Amino acid sequence: MLSSLRPAFVTMLAFTALTGAALPLAIVGGAQILAPEKADGSLVIRDGQPVGSLLIGQNFTGAGFFHPRPSATVEPDPKDSSKTIPTPYAADNSAASNLAPTSKALIDRVRGDVAALHATSVPADAVTTSGSGLDPDISPENALMQADRVAAARHLATDQVRALIASHTQLPLLGFLGGARVNVLALNLALLNMPR
Known part of the structure; x- marks a missing residue:
């Protein structure tokens, strides 16, 4: 049972890091570079x-x-x-x-x-x-x-x-x-x- 939970847990952590941290940081960073005044709320x-x-x-x-x-x-x-x-x-x-x-x-x-x-x-x-x-x-x-x-x-x-x-x-x-x-x-x- 542990062997089947481990891949699911690792996948969840990987996608959490990707979609919960890396992607938002990339979007915010890109917005700060392309349109800093708008990214800061105008x-x-x-x-x-x-x-x-x-x-x-x-x-x-x-x-x-x-x-x-x-x-x-x-x-x-x-x-x-x-x-x-x-x-x-x-x-x-x-x-x-x-x-x-x-x-x-x-x-x-x-x-x-x-x-x-x-x-x-x-x-x-x-x-x-x-x-x-x-x-x-x-x-x-x-x-x-x-x-x-x-x-x-x-x-x-x-x-x-x-x-x-x-x-x-x-x-x-x-x-x-x-x-x-x-x-x-x-x-x-x-x-x-x-x-x-």
Whole structure:
């Protein structure tokens, strides 16, 4: 019996070493050589400190910043662990709200968000969450809707802010996959570099 277990055990150890250690290390090493910034999570460094990732949304709320798409992520309530509380862009707990389109809570939240924007036309991504709750991008229409507010708060000309949006708009992949998008973190960091 021991003679039949030994080959199985040796094979298991060999494949564990190969697929559990050697292959992942080779993939990570190759990624570090070919695209180090992407392999490190697309971190954005400002003044020597990481300020975020281009892949994960952040909760910008000030009038002088572009606001991201709403987030549906939640965390356990520190006062009552049987409940959850909204925690926008909690990267450790990525999730959608799981509210159906007919949910009264969802309909009321979206209506409230639309009313708060005071706009005649509101892009869908300005009031709806993504599947992960961590979407780092908004549509160019969403960014343009916010241009007047951002320009006024930063004492900039609206045309300057619109030009900044245009320069940060990424076209669909291969010209047809997905939609045009604007990375909120990149756009807000560019705002900080604009002369007033």
